[in-house]
Every structure is written in structure tokens, then in C-alpha cells.
Amino acid sequence: MNLESKIRNIQDFPKPGIGFKDITTLLKDGEAFKEAVDRIVENLKDKDIDYVVGPEARGFLLGAPVAYALGVGFVPIRKPGKLPAEVVSFEYDLEYGTDKIEMHKDSIEEGKKVAIIDDLLATGGTVEAATKLIESLGGEIASIQFLIELEFLNGRDKLKVYDVESIIKY
Template identity: 75%
Template sequence: MDLKKTIREIEDFPKPGINFKDITTLLSNADAFRYSVDAIIKDLKEKDVDLIVGPEARGFLMGTPVAYGLGVGFIPIRKPGKLPGEIESYEYGLEYGTDTLEIHKDSIKKGQRVAIVDDLLATGGTVEAATKLIEKLGGEVVSIQFLIELEFLNGRDKLSKYDVNSLIKY
């Protein structure tokens, strides 16, 4: 299936010069959504994954059906102030400033095999931060899965020590 045909591109969003990849059109296409989720599940099937982690917010959309399909749990990684329990946080640099991600401290046990599932690999900063949180809790990142990869931004370089899979590449 040519998944690129199901992605709507919106020029100059959220600011001039950005060509936004809108996945809502893929999500609303039952065949494309099923195909995408099944392709990620197929890639993870033999990797003995214990948990799926999805970064807020579109990682939730792709990660939860993958977790369901594999029969494993799902752990959200959130922006600050969204999780009610005791949290572990990680601050990381952006082009202009910093951002922070949080995860519940008790969500991953030492030695658990974790796959990260997200919608888009751009510069890699968010997912790199997610790997740091998972490893801080004692988890092992066995794979990172993306629906879309923007190859020209070289985000894969930050993730070179991990198994990375992208379904659609631009």
C-alpha cells in the first residue's frame, strides 16, 4: 500500500516554510490505518517486547493499537504536569530553548524490553529524550517505530544505537 497517498500535506503550517504531514487523513482511512498498525506489529513480533511506549500525543494514537495487537501494555510519556503519580522527568534541548518529558517512575521495571512507537521522526530530540527516560528506569529500548520519517532532518543520527523502523520516508 502506498501510505504517502493517505497523508495530507499542508504548506506553511504551523509557520511559513513548513510542509506539515497531517496523519489524520491516514487515521480516518480504515485500510491505511490497519495496514500501518499491522506493519509495525509485524516488525515487532519477534523482538520479544514487554511494553510499548508512546510520546504525547500522536504516539498514543499509533502506540496503543500496536500494544493491543502484540498483547502488551502501553505506557504514555507526557508533557509536564499531566501525570498524577510519582514521575521521572528529562529535560532536553530544542533549537530555541528546552522541553521536558515525564513518565511514571513505576511504569517500567528493570530489564523490561520496550519499543517506542510514534508518528513522526524529525530531528529526533523527543524520541531521544524518551529513550533516556526508559533507560533511566531500567528498561531496554529494543526498537523505535515511526509512521513517518523526514530523512532530510537526520533525526536517525541521534538514534544510531537503536533499531529504527519507519513506514513512510520523505
């Protein structure tokens, strides 16, 4: 199945000059959604994963069904103030400021293998921050999987030490 054809491209969103990759058109197509999840699961099946981690919010949409299919737990990474128990956080730089992500302090045990799943690899900042959070808790990044990669933004450069795979590349 050509999953790229299931992605809607929206020009000048959220601001002029940006070509937004809208995955809602893929998600609403049951066969395409299943195919995308199945491809990620296939990439992970021999990696002995203990947890799937998904950054808010679209990482939830792909990460949770992948965790279910693998029979492992799902751990969300959230924006500040969204998690009720004690958290660890990581602040990272954006092109025009900073952002912060958090996860529960007790979400990953020392030595557990983790797969990070997200919809899009652009500049790599959010996922790089996620790796720092997971590693600060003693987790081992076994793989990072994306539905889409915007290769021209070179986000993969920030993730060179990890196993990184993308299903669709632009």
C-alpha cells in the first residue's frame, strides 16, 4: 500500500512557508492505519522491546497501537503540567525559544528496552529530548520509529547513535 498517498499536504500551515503533513487522512482510513502500525511493529518485532514511548500527542496515536500489538506497555511523554505523579523533565531549544517535555519518574525501570514512536521526524528536537528523559531513568533506546521523515531538515543528525527508521520520506 502506498501510505504516502494517504497523507494530506496542507500548504502554509501553521504559518506561511510550511508544508504541513496531515496524518488524519491516513488515520481515518482503517486499512492504511493498520498498515502503518503493522510496518512499525514489523520493524520492532525482533528488538525485545519492554516499552513503547510516544510523545504528545500524535506519538500517542501510533505508539499505543504498536505497544498493544507487541504486548508491551505504553508510556506517554507529555507537555508540562499534564501528568499527576512525580515527573522528570527536559527542556530543549526550538528555532525560536524553548520547550519542555515530561514523563513520570517511575515510568521506565533501569535497563529496560524502549522504542520511541512518533508521527514525524523534522528537526529532531522533541525526540532527542525524549531520548534524554528515557536515558535519565536508565532506559535503553532500542529503536526510534517515525511514520514520516522530512529528510531535508536533517533531524536524523541529532539521532545518529540510535536505530532510526521512517516509513515515508520526503
